[in-house]
Amino acid sequence: DGGITQSPKYLFRKEGQNVTLSCEQNLNHDAMYWYRQDPGQGLRLIYYSQIVNDFQKGDIAEGYSVSREKKESFPLTVTSAQKNPTAFYLCASSLNRGWSQPQHFGDGTRLSIL
Amino acid sequence: GQNIDQPTEMTATEGAIVQINCTYQTSGFNGLFWYQQHAGEAPTFLSYNVLDGLEEKGRFSSFLSRSKGYSYLLLKELQMKDSASYLCAVSPSRDSNYQLIWGAGTKLIIKP
Numbered sequence: 001d002g003g004i005t006q007s008p009k010y011l012f013r014k015e016g017q018n019v020t021l022s023c024e025q026n027l028n029h030d031a032m033y034w035y036r037q038d039p040g041q042g043l044r045l046i047y048y049s050q051i052v053n054d055f056q057k058g059d060i061a062e063g064y065s066v067s068r069e070k071k072e073s074f075p076l077t078v079t080s081a082q083k084n085p086t087a088f089y090l091c092a093s094s095l096n097r098g099w100s101q102p103q104h105f106g107d108g109t110r111l112s113i114l
Numbered sequence: 115g116q117n118i119d120q121p122t123e124m125t126a127t128e129g130a131i132v133q134i135n136c137t138y139q140t141s142g143f144n145g146l147f148w149y150q151q152h153a154g155e156a157p158t159f160l161s162y163n164v165l166d167g168l169e170e171k172g173r174f175s176s177f178l179s180r181s182k183g184y185s186y187l188l189l190k191e192l193q194m195k196d197s198a199s200y201l202c203a204v205s206p207s208r209d210s211n212y213q214l215i216w217g218a219g220t221k222l223i224i225k226p
Contacts, residue, residue, distance in 0.1 A: 042216030105156035
């Protein structure tokens with residue numbers, strides 16, 4: 001079955017530590033996205049990528065970094081500069097970045113601070 | 115600024131009908147999406163509206179009025195499995211680089 005796989009499902013970060021969240025898709029989609037979801041708030045875009053080796057900052061990119069070396073993979077690193085990382089992180093993809101293209105989501109990674 | 119408003123929570127009875135509203139104020143408009151999200155799970159795509167009117171998909175229908183900046187999701191013959199959050203998202207103008215503006219979601223509770 002085609003889909004988006006995020007791992008791990010739960011992740012704990014220590015003070016000063018960088019952690020990487022994995023996102024892999026086998027839908028052959030060009031565009032990929034990372035969102036952060038906090039209780040009572042809408043999804044907020046961290047980074048997005050329209051094509052391999054290219055990515056753009058979203059609304060809340062500070063303290064995060066990404067790479068897009070392969071079409072299937074779009075890992076997100078939460079750096080120690082992100083002072084409030086506790087949230088539910090969602091990865092999504094779409095066929096391309098057209099306005100009418102729905103985004104397909106992974107099951108998410110819940111990140112907490114130790 | 116750009117924003118989307120949805121009710122925080124709604125309660126309905128199994129077998130009944132419920133309407134979830136979404137109002138938006140954005141710099142432009144290129145379509146509105148509805149997603150369903152069960153607790154702790156991924157959002158799943160329900161519908162996309164870009165023209166005014168009602169679009170029906172089985173038990174779910176979505177309505178759009180661009181002049182009023184308003185949409186609703188109509189759920190008929192409610193089932194317990196419909197208990198979830200419903201997210202409204204707008205695709206604004208070309209200048210937004212195709213980013214979506216998301217509402218905070220409406221938590222729907224279905225009672226027997």
